[in-house]
Amino acid sequence: MNFVHSHILSIVLFTPLAGLILLMFIPGENKQAIRVWGNVAMFVGFLVSLPLVFWFTSETPDQQFKFVERHDWIASIGAQYHLGIDGISFLLIMLTTVLGFLSVLSSWSAIQERAKEYYAMFLLLQVGMLGVFMSLDFFLFYVFWEVMLVPMYFIIGVWGGPRKLYAAIKFFLYTLAGSVLMLLGILTLYFHYHTATGAYTFDVIELMKYPFPPNIQNWVFWAFMVGFAIKVPMFPFHTWLPDAHVEAPTAGSVILAGVLLKMGTYGFVRFSLPLLPQASSNPRIVKVMIVLSIIAIIYGALVSLMQRDMKKLIAYSSVSHLGFCTLGIFALTPLALKGSVLQQINHGISTGALFLIVGLIYERRHTREIKEFGGLSNVMPIYATLFMIVMLSSIGLPLLNGFIGEFTILQGAFEANWHWAAWAVVGIVLGAAYMLWLYQRTMFGTCDNPKNQVLKDLNLREIMTLVPLIVWAFWIGLYPKPFFNVLDKPVMAIVARVSPTYATHHPIPSPPGNAALAPPTPAEKPAAQPEAMK
């Protein structure tokens, strides 16, 4: 147990890899076994990540990063095998393990040919994504960052739609272009740290301790910005996203939207802000980032209003939603930042679920043209109901997850500058417009298309792929407090670097009506019974 406890991150990280290796030994023609194994491996991957939930709050509450593991890796260049998570990465990791399993589960019947490679790719992808969120060493981070490109390329390129090759290579080239520039940024930091201190290290925590000169910070910021912005994707860099989403198989889209996009925002939060505080709080830069975010919000919404292809619509809606996340990041206020991280989780849940939903119908009809559908709620009531809930969570209806994130972001943005919030609110209105319109065009009306009249409603497996997400959506929507508790420390730590006015904050006694509520204590976190596990 003790070993497990101290190496939990490595275990979570490499379980999918182990699954992959074992998968190699299953003969390719035995599809059933492969399928089962693929799901089992992913599910185990999820199970081993569960202890994190129980141990997280109890684990070394005083330090910023928990479950830290560090060993020398490439001593000669100062690269280490250095894992560790804080609240932000913790949530993203849970999201990854859950979505990873669900997406694989969703492709049970969808993927018939080359199943072995398919599941192998997903397991590999899982390793890459988890690694990105866990590593505290730039070199390690970069390695995982790139590792995860390859399987995604294949998932799109092999099992994708008609223009899969174009989409796949476009995805790869865009991301690679960004990441190599990011590498230059990393090297610059690395080198300047060395000249300043004489030591070579990629250790993020170490690098944070050294105040880099402002001009360096600005240059590196732009290098990082390109890398992360392409991943997010922010406004001018977003065009790979629709293609990738439209062509990718369902599970691919789910992972792509649910997790991969978060890497960009995560990069901003984890690296740009803490490492380059002056640059990221430099008004000119902030202005640029905010403007890009707002453009993304409104622009993405407008474009998705016009789409004829369900997946493309959702893809563009991601652009809009991620716009909120970046807005939240660069508002540089604790509220906005918490909201942003929470919104990343929400987007993972809602949009992931939306892609699952589209995938379900695509599997039945092999088209995603909106005009092909209509009145489905007559033939597929369960489907319609689930779709409705997911859609509502995506348009940010209160008591569902979307609202919590958006509202917190907006409040934080408002706090920084009310114009930003005012502009962003437009996105909320439009968001309602395009989602409702989509729902109405597909679910309402008379079901006159004979092809649709024979559609079967969801079976248990399909329902099971959606239910966890919906439950999660309600959890965040109704009782987000645990998430805020988890996020509070790391976010304050980051904000303290970029806008010091919050650094010395004495939480003033909350106003009357709230008196009943003591400031959050870890004990209140529902699932947190350390001794329950031991």
Add this chain to the structure above:
Amino acid sequence: MIPTSWYLFLGTALFTVGVIGVLTRRNVIVILMSIELILNAVNINLVAFSNYLQSVDGQVFAIFVITDAAAEAAVGLGLIIALFRNKETVNADEIDLLKW
């Protein structure tokens, strides 16, 4: 005593002639000869310097250059014969299977 620079000029001139030959003649054998001219230019330089420096290194170098010239000639001519067997030609601009 003749200044070394004169030899350098002579060498350069010979070198140039050789280069022109390489660039302009179609016949591969003649190109090979032009290369020999270049090698001779090199030898002139070497000997001139060795004479100036009163050291035999240059001459030794020149000997090796000649050795190399011999070796190259042997291999080169062998290749040319094989070429002629294959294509019935020794023209440099007719061997263009491999391009782009």
Add this chain to the structure above:
Amino acid sequence: MLSAHFPPDLQAIIPEILVAMFGLAILVLDFLLEKNEKYWNAVTALIGLSFAAVKLLTFWPDVIVGGPYHGFSDGFVLDSFSIFLKLIIVAATALVVLISAKYLEIEHAHHGEYYALLLFSAVGMMFLASGTDLIVLFIALEVMALCEYVLAGFLRRSRRSNEAAVKFFLLGAFSSGLLLYGMSLLYGIGGSTKLAVIAERLAERPLNDPLAWVAMITLLAGLFFKIAAVPFHQWTPDTYEGAPTSITAFISVAPKVASFALLLRMLFAGMPALQKNWQPLTIGVAIATMTLGNLAALTQTNIKRFFGYSTISHVGYLLLGVVAAADGNADGLTAVVIYLLVYAFMNLGAFAVILLMRRKEIIGDEIDDLSGLMSRAPVAAIFMLIFLLSLAGIPPTAGFIGKYYIFLSLVETGHYYLAVLGVAYAVVALYYYFRIVVAMFMKPAPDTIPLASSAALRVALGVTLAMTLIIGIYPDPFIGWAKLAIQPFFS
């Protein structure tokens, strides 16, 4: 062994002697072998190379501890640098021997001379790696070059092979003419053929001394030709396409390593004083080389030619390392050495896969011939994928470590624009390497004829893959050795 009553100078060249001896042995042995026993030549060659390798390894500690050994009246030096590169050369040659046997049988050209020449050129390269005297370097270079010419034309009946050889030969001879011309002037300037002396004399001369310039330029022209840098590269694609595939593999790796050894010796041991003069030229050439190599590779259909251009682009990256090193940055040189190491393995691995495609009826040197490889030979396809990823510099493969050091050195020396250019071309590179991936994984197989696999080839594949991954995932020791290897230049 016999080292007891053996003059130290000769001891220092025992590896070369061994390789040469086994080369001669093969020439003799060849007469005794029947047509179907020719593989014994290969075995002999391997034995010889492994002996040499062992001997080199025994040298390593002595050199690290006792410092370099200068022999043959300073014409020859045995230092960590030369040993490191010699090991790469020997390894590369051995791998080429492994991948050749089956291929030569298919080509009906399984002659002993092939292996003999391989070994002789290896000898030339090894001397090239440790020569410190113009004459030694020149002669060694010629040994290497002549063997390459002959090997390139080894398929005498094939017009393409022959044409490749002729072109290679004519241009090679011409370029060595230039090289010699530069050397002659350098001798005049330096008053000696020893690089050390020349370096001192050059340091005394003014920077813009025309004689030194002409010498340097003609010399560089010759050297750049050998490493296939733009605009002296044009023999590369043609020769690569025409030459026997195994030889293409060989000349795309081993001579590159040796030529870089020569280049580095010349620049850093011979003309450090002229650094101000040759660095800008190198920058220009590096940019041109990367640009041309990457762009031209985009639209190739013949995979050997394709790899010709890809080699050129890699040379561009190596030159970037040289540029950084010119600013006295040790990482720059480390980058070059590491890059040469990983490049040798990943490129040979890729060629090993390509050799699988050469079967009785099928030339198999078009990119389309690789189509559907995943469906017919998954292992080979995945190997190729890893080699290509490594060539494109995607972690955690060896290629990334090489690129990483190149970029690091550029950043450290403040050549940001070069770094940006380099990464930009890394993206382009990925684009064309993935054309092969697309063919292998997403296209149907054109034929069902089994691949030309063999035990030796599989061994070669295994070794190259292992090295590609090991260096990629745990490069620490290799980096350490590389750092030791460049000690002679940065002590």
Add this chain to the structure above:
Amino acid sequence: MNLQYIAFFTLAAAALISAVMVITRRNPVHSVMWLIVTLFSVGGIFLTQRAEFLFAVQIILYVGGIMVLFLFVVMLVNIDVAVKQAEFSRQWPLALVTVGVLTAELGYGFYVAVHKGLNLPEVTAAAATASPGNTELVAQSLYQTYALPVEIASILLLVAMVGAVLMAKKQL
């Protein structure tokens, strides 16, 4: 001592003119002949610089060996065809211009060099005083200082031999 000058100029002129003839003769055989003239005059230049041994090598090895080889090959590949065909490649004007410029540049370079004085290294006193017959000196340095190149050269020649046989032999 203008004898030296006369010798130099005659030999230089002969070398250059014959060289030009080499690359301008339509008939390869003539080229070979002219090349022999060039080699002789270059040999002469060696002689004027007290490089007797090298002169001998030039005559015996070059003229006696390599040129004969050339002659054989020229005879082997049928000349009459070559004679009828166009003599120069299509790029010759371009080539001439390029080389012209290059020569100009080189010439200018050397001119500047000479103008400022070549400032070649000082003659080592040892070499200046001790001057036994040239051949002994060459022999000594060949087999003492340059033993290694000689060794490698042997491999070189072996390779050349093997290669030539490999390429030229009808079947192996």
Add this chain to the structure above:
Amino acid sequence: MSPMLNHIWLIPLLPALGALIQLLVGRKLPKNAVSAICVGLPGLSFLWAIGCFFGLLGQPEHRFLLPLYSWLPGGVFHLSNGTLANFNANVGFQLDPLSAVMLLVVTGVGFLIHIYSIGYMGHEGGYYRFFGYMNLFMFSMLILVLADNYVMMFAGWEGVGLCSYFLIGFYFHKKSAGDAGKKAFIVNRIGDAGFLLGVMLMAVTFGTLNFQSVTEAARSGQYAVGSGVITAICILLFIGATGKSAQIPLYVWLPDAMEGPTPVSALIHAATMVTAGVYMVARSNALFVLAPAALAIVAVIGAATAIWAASIGLVQNDIKRVLAYSTVSQLGYMFLACGVGAFAAGIFHVMTHAFFKALLFLGSGSVIHALSGEQDMRKMGGLSRKIQITFYTMAIATFAISGIPPLAGFFSKDEILWNAFAGPYPQKALWVIGLVTAGMTAYYMFRLLYMTFAGESRVPHEVEHHIHESPWSMLGPLVVLAALSFGGGWIGIGSNSPLAKFLDPVFENPAARHAAESSAALEYGLMALSVAVAVAGIAVAHKYFVSRPVTPERLAVPPGPVETVLLNKYYVDEVYDALFVNRTKDLGNGMAAFDQIVVDGGVNGVGFFTRLTGEASRFWDKWVIDGLVNVTAFFVKVLSYPVRVIQTGLVQNYAWLIVVGVLVFMGYYLLH
């Protein structure tokens, strides 16, 4: 304190439970079970509400707070004045007189309408769905009413909007229904955007969003009357209100909302949801009194909406549309009341209006039910004898809305008019408008009554023979509501009525006091005047819809109470025609047309514009951004051709290039 209060959260939760059951397993349940659950649970929560009401009376200063848990513990943030505060929003309940009144109205009327629906929706498809949504609506509405902070209120606020979306689009096979639903939701969202911004501004101003603490902060006197930020907050909040409560300019969705089933119109678009805006403004009264400018805007918008909608209502022929416009106009009244600071009066009117307007809708529903779906009044008439109970109940409601004493409508409306007259604004324009509107209201309501029930039947024969009175499940609620519309207003008579007293702790506003001080005589005079106007309206209606078929001689006797008419009897009708009716008709037509063309056109125009920009940006994406990338890729590819062209395959070209290389190097040196 009373146990019921401590579990006040049950009130919203019970309907939520019902909704959950329906949406999960409703399809499988038999109809009776469905109705039992979905009517029973709201009934329970109604009872619970009553219990809580009495519990509340026992509370000190009639206030009860029950914060359950911290919902949005956002943590530290900056106030606009630079100090740091702790952002937090609870899931918590607040019961005070204001919310108590709303609570009773919502649960009570809601419960009745649920009962009604059993009969009305009896033979509709998607029975369970309907009730599921209705319960969901109840839940959201109750959250809205019982929330103790703005964020939670916003949750309910959005929730009711959503439910109205679903219920309007209940007949989703009708495209018009779907569109109407969408229109409603999006127009609402526009308002919500304003609300949200207001809430945020409030948060950074006061550091809390809790009603209690906001009110205290506002009343603490640290904010001057008319302070800019407060005004901004109020205006933003009011934008939200205009959306939800269908005020100019955002009222356009409500008439279309009549696509929904009639009970929905009754519950959502008459009684409860649409009054949320009024409730919210009243809830924020402490802020509004600090922002006279905002109050003025509220008053003006309210008055304008009242007369605007009323004038449109004059000429509508669809029975439900008449009611819809009248609802809009009545809402205008309520805002007028708030605008003049008489929040109590506004809430009073909310209550009475809930009674009689619900009754009217249900009645019209019963009529439609009887006529098997006919909504056009021109095809009705003479029904009074055939469906008597419906007729009588509706008549009561009509009198109530027309402000005839002693019915409920009279007191509330009169309260409003009186406050408009005596309110803070010297000029009486608002009052005049209110008065005229009252007249119009009386006119069109009676027009409705007459056209539907009076005269001889214009009903087509195939429908004629199976006209039937509705079942008791529908009539029962009618009767109860009739009673309420009759006597419901008595608790609010005068400015210190029990209701006013009860509400006092919530509103301590100067306006009401000011109104109260002024002379009673004047008040009664005005009262009489308003009654007179109402009667006049009725008279006109009567003249045109009852007496018109009668012979001209009978017209010599002037019907209306107006003496002047009596004097010059002969050309009175012409005068009426000329001066009022036709003109008013024209006006109404004009308004209707304007509404159709300009306002709707505006909305559609916006829609069109967004679509346009959408298309534009799509193309921008496809051609410009993607284009750039592809063009770069293209050039890279193209560049690779020259590179290949120099690879001629001619060895001498290669040699030449080598020479060129050397030449370039030398050139570099020479230029160097």
